[in-house]
Amino acid sequence: MTDTLLEIDRLSVDYETARGDLKALRDISFDIRKGEIVGIVGESGCGKSTLISSILRLTAPNTRFRQGEVRFKGQDLLQLPERKMRDLRGADISIVFQDPMQTHNPVLSIGQQMLDIQHRSKASKAEKRARAAQMLGAVGIPDPEARLDQFPHEFSGGMRQRIAIAMALMSEPDLLIADEPTTALDATLEVQIIERLQELQQEFNCAILFISHHLGVIAELCDRVVVMYAGAVVESGEVREIFHDPKHPYTRRLIDCDPGHIKERARVLPTIPGEVPDLANLPGGCIFRDRCDLATARCVEVPPLAKLKEGHHAACWLNHKEAAE
Amino acid sequence: MAKSRSELGQIITGVARDPLGLMGLIIVGTIVFCAIFAYWIVPFDPVGMNIKSRLQGPSWTHLLGTDQLGRDTFSRVIAGGQVALQVALPAVFGAMAIGLTLGMIAGYGPKWLDNLLMLLFDTIRSFPTVMFALAVVALVGPSLQTVVFVVMATSIPTYGRVARTQTLTLRNSEFILAERSMGASMTRILGVHMLPNIVGVLAVLAAMDIPTVIALEAGLSFLGLGVKPPTPSWGALLKDGYSLIRQTPWLVVGGGLPIILATLGFTFLGESLRDVVDPKLRKQR
Amino acid sequence: MTLLDVKNLKTSYGPVNVLAGVSFAVEPGETYALVGESGSGKTTVIRAIAGLAPAQEGSVKFDGQEIRGASERTLRPLRKDIAMMFQDPVGSLSPRLTIRSLITEPYRIQGMKDRDLDAEAKRLLEMVNLPAHFADRYPYQLSGGQARRVGVARALALKPKLILADEPTAGLDVSVQGELLNLLNDLRERLGLAIVIITHNLNVVRHVADRMGIMYLGRLVEEGTTEAIFKDPRHPYTRCLLSANPEPDPDARLERIALKGEPPSLLKRPSGCEFRERCPFAQEICTQTPQWEVDNGHGLRCLAPLHQGRAA
Numbered sequence: 070m071t072d073t074l075l076e077i078d079r080l081s082v083d084y085e086t087a088r089g090d091l092k093a094l095r096d097i098s099f100d101i102r103k104g105e106i107v108g109i110v111g112e113s114g115c116g117k118s119t120l121i122s123s124i125l126r127l128t129a130p131n132t133r134f135r136q137g138e139v140r141f142k143g144q145d146l147l148q149l150p151e152r153k154m155r156d157l158r159g160a161d162i163s164i165v166f167q168d169p170m171q172t173h174n175p176v177l178s179i180g181q182q183m184l185d186i187q188h189r190s191k192a193s194k195a196e197k198r199a200r201a202a203q204m205l206g207a208v209g210i211p212d213p214e215a216r217l218d219q220f221p222h223e224f225s226g227g228m229r230q231r232i233a234i235a236m237a238l239m240s241e242p243d244l245l246i247a248d249e250p251t252t253a254l255d256a257t258l259e260v261q262i263i264e265r266l267q268e269l270q271q272e273f274n275c276a277i278l279f280i281s282h283h284l285g286v287i288a289e290l291c292d293r294v295v296v297m298y299a300g301a302v303v304e305s306g307e308v309r310e311i312f313h314d315p316k317h318p319y320t321r322r323l324i325d326c327d328p329g330h331i332k333e334r335a336r337v338l339p340t341i342p343g344e345v346p347d348l349a350n351l352p353g354g355c356i357f358r359d360r361c362d363l364a365t366a367r368c369v370e371v372p373p374l375a376k377l378k379e380g381h382h383a384a385c386w387l388n389h390k391e392a393a394e
Numbered sequence: 395m396a397k398s399r400s401e402l403g404q405i406i407t408g409v410a411r412d413p414l415g416l417m418g419l420i421i422v423g424t425i426v427f428c429a430i431f432a433y434w435i436v437p438f439d440p441v442g443m444n445i446k447s448r449l450q451g452p453s454w455t456h457l458l459g460t461d462q463l464g465r466d467t468f469s470r471v472i473a474g475g476q477v478a479l480q481v482a483l484p485a486v487f488g489a490m491a492i493g494l495t496l497g498m499i500a501g502y503g504p505k506w507l508d509n510l511l512m513l514l515f516d517t518i519r520s521f522p523t524v525m526f527a528l529a530v531v532a533l534v535g536p537s538l539q540t541v542v543f544v545v546m547a548t549s550i551p552t553y554g555r556v557a558r559t560q561t562l563t564l565r566n567s568e569f570i571l572a573e574r575s576m577g578a579s580m581t582r583i584l585g586v587h588m589l590p591n592i593v594g595v596l597a598v599l600a601a602m603d604i605p606t607v608i609a610l611e612a613g614l615s616f617l618g619l620g621v622k623p624p625t626p627s628w629g630a631l632l633k634d635g636y637s638l639i640r641q642t643p644w645l646v647v648g649g650g651l652p653i654i655l656a657t658l659g660f661t662f663l664g665e666s667l668r669d670v671v672d673p674k675l676r677k678q679r
Numbered sequence: 680m681t682l683l684d685v686k687n688l689k690t691s692y693g694p695v696n697v698l699a700g701v702s703f704a705v706e707p708g709e710t711y712a713l714v715g716e717s718g719s720g721k722t723t724v725i726r727a728i729a730g731l732a733p734a735q736e737g738s739v740k741f742d743g744q745e746i747r748g749a750s751e752r753t754l755r756p757l758r759k760d761i762a763m764m765f766q767d768p769v770g771s772l773s774p775r776l777t778i779r780s781l782i783t784e785p786y787r788i789q790g791m792k793d794r795d796l797d798a799e800a801k802r803l804l805e806m807v808n809l810p811a812h813f814a815d816r817y818p819y820q821l822s823g824g825q826a827r828r829v830g831v832a833r834a835l836a837l838k839p840k841l842i843l844a845d846e847p848t849a850g851l852d853v854s855v856q857g858e859l860l861n862l863l864n865d866l867r868e869r870l871g872l873a874i875v876i877i878t879h880n881l882n883v884v885r886h887v888a889d890r891m892g893i894m895y896l897g898r899l900v901e902e903g904t905t906e907a908i909f910k911d912p913r914h915p916y917t918r919c920l921l922s923a924n925p926e927p928d929p930d931a932r933l934e935r936i937a938l939k940g941e942p943p944s945l946l947k948r949p950s951g952c953e954f955r956e957r958c959p960f961a962q963e964i965c966t967q968t969p970q971w972e973v974d975n976g977h978g979l980r981c982l983a984p985l986h987q988g989r990a991a
Contacts, residue, residue, distance in 0.1 A: 225941050
């Protein structure tokens, strides 16, 4: 397992609130290998944002790490002193956020901001500037040298997101976390960003943790997929396995819901009735039980995230029955 | 109406949970209580002279001693609190109400009206408060009403500007557009939909403003531009104490301490109020 | 009789002309989708129809009555018949009002105070499948999907003839998005509503719209039945938009047509065909200005139209 870059091991995270502990993440385990693109899919409230902030250790003050480890190159990030963690952020692990309109400081030129993030480098100012221009060129900004002197408001949303990617890749990180980077963009720009990320991933060979609720984007970009629901991993595996042979009812129904694969006009679109359970007051048993049409008596117990075959895990009792027969 | 009361209840509970807020609440509560029930609390008539027992130090009879006319300082402090609140509350709430109305009109109304109101606000703000007070006193003579008027007039622009900025931010929000798309009138939009979202911010500002106004009243009274003697006021106490500081320090203490306490109390309350009101606003975004 | 007839609608903010002449018509009971990238002017179109954005030229006829530039007094009775839905499900609800007050707001605005508002609130919540106790909640206590249902309930309160919906599925999870579209489809059939829906999500368009118009730089470039446009897009821009639709299938064979560059600035509109510089199919003739031509109900603004996805 020498090629494992990031390993999330049985991670549980709570938020202390006035209503009691909100169990935002429960027993999360998955890993990312070097140079691999892993997608995390999940709807609102599934714990995507808590997961990212836990990896970067940029959590809110009421966050409590209950158990588990976040191992990056074998080192548990949760135990690392803050100073070491600061060295890691932006150097070994970079992030691209959802809203490109709010990522950049509006009063500094793009060039200035790209020089500033090279503060760790010993290179001269001219060298840093050349590197900034080269990165802008790499993400497809035309005439990069001249555009370095422009301010964020002089760029369109799609360009700003590409600049954010350029800035995140500048330190040649081992891991790029992309938090819904295309959600705020039109479909045409979304496609541009995905294609750009694919090219850059080949060029820089960094691993990407790509978070999205858009199944089409995940299917197109990712090698492996982790499906999250209400703070737990319900399924993980190769992208083809997940989309062609989902083993958890939630995954299956999520894919069914996407109108993207229903080519004829449907009178009634499939949905998942019901609500995500209250994380401060967990119902017990399988987290998806209340909304699942296949739930049985056994589902009052929490199903473990079991290995079905190499690289495909799912947390559902249905698979156990199959295995037993 | 029941709804707004429960919301007020939530805010008060929120403030009381925060230690500084609780302290502010206690201090302000005490000051307000003393001001309301001053008549029953004071051991002596605050304006009753007793030359025989003049300039005494603290004793069980006179908790804070007496002044040069033998008046009980403790009684004058309590009664002065009444005066301070009589100036501060109407001045601040008057300024808030007028500022809020004008500010919302400036923010929501046509551009020319906005420009006109802003010009008016800036003109008022360009007068130094004390100069303005001097001018008004010269015209109508010193009185409680004069102080209230001066303070109110000079603070309207502050509230007006804040209300205008809030209105400008809100007017392009989708829920206001939604109301307009249903044909809601301007009074309805301003009164029902904007006001409740602006008033919280201004209430915090007002709580922080009250000590400033109390100090201003004291300052004006100190200069002889405020309430007329023998009406007790914290400023007047300070003024008397200042000239008699060689004979007794207790008059200065009597006038200064309540001002400090009131300032701390209202500031704590205001800061805590801001923390309680703000996260809720953020949550609603 | 045509319910909504928009003709040559133009809007400028100073030198920026956001709408450069938009025309389309919607029949009673029909769903019409306006599609395009951000900045194409789709939001401005529906806001201008509702009198929330200025429109300096053109005409908007609702039920035969001209409403462009009409005063609020003239518009108020018509507001019963035209309801709007905004992008942000929670943000379009006044934050300090209860759900009961919010969904009965239209009655109060229209002065129908003699109604039993509690009963109406109950009826409306039931119609959008929300439990009755939601009436006492505040917007910030709702999820996106629930808030969106409240928005639908309010839009339907006065039984309008037309709904103008701006990205009604934005910010909703896919599992909830389906519920909303089903609800809209169902209500439209039962109540005979006409809907103008704005979206950049083409998957949504396919399932709700009868006809669609594609906007680019404040103009329609193509218009037709949804079926025809999905099957045989004639304008290269439409073709690009349709191809830029990620498929939820890792093995999908994508015939993607990349758009070149960025949308041009509205201050410097290109000469000739305005899409020319980004068009992968541009030809010499495209330096001339294309006119809007309608053939068998299919409108097109292109001098080198595609056929079956290929250049002719």
